[in-house]
Amino acid sequence: MVSLLVISTGAMSSLTLAAPWQDDHRPVRYHEKHRMGPPDGHYSRSHHKQDVRQWHRGDRLPPHFREKRYRVDNWRAHHLPRPPHGHRWVNVNGDYILVAVASGIITSILLHH
Structure with missing residues (x-):
């Protein structure tokens, strides 16, 4: 009975911690600005490691x-x-x-x- 209580308490606390993140109501523009990569999804050559060879x-x-x-x-x-x-x-x-x-x-x- 005690182990069931511990498991259910742990499960409830993890749901409580996840709750603030499930309904992210920030504007879409926030997500567009804070995603990885450039806004248009295309990378220019300057974003990639240059093919520089040191002889x-x-x-x-x-x-x-x-x-x-x-x-x-x-x-x-x-x-x-x-x-x-x-x-x-x-x-x-x-x-x-x-x-x-x-x-x-x-x-x-x-x-x-």
């Missing part, structure tokens, strides 16, 4: 950045030093990265050159 010498450049579209074949026109034998310049978002062709290891970096 480090000794790291391996991901294979898709070693594709032909990133290669800098005319290094003189870009005012870059001649790449050593077995190396190639690539341009990723304005950063010039000297990469070992065989391994993809970054040997030099010129940021926003």
Whole structure:
């Protein structure tokens, strides 16, 4: 009998605590202003983490950045030093990265050159 009394008391107190939240009569505009995200539901690029990659010498450049579209074949026109034998310049978002062709290891970096 005592356990039934304890359970019913606990259930009633939880209902009492929930009561103020069940009938939220604040204006709709309150909810529009206080929800997560921008008002129109669309996120601009500035709300997302930027795709900023920090290059480090000794790291391996991901294979898709070693594709032909990133290669800098005319290094003189870009005012870059001649790449050593077995190396190639690539341009990723304005950063010039000297990469070992065989391994993809970054040997030099010129940021926003």
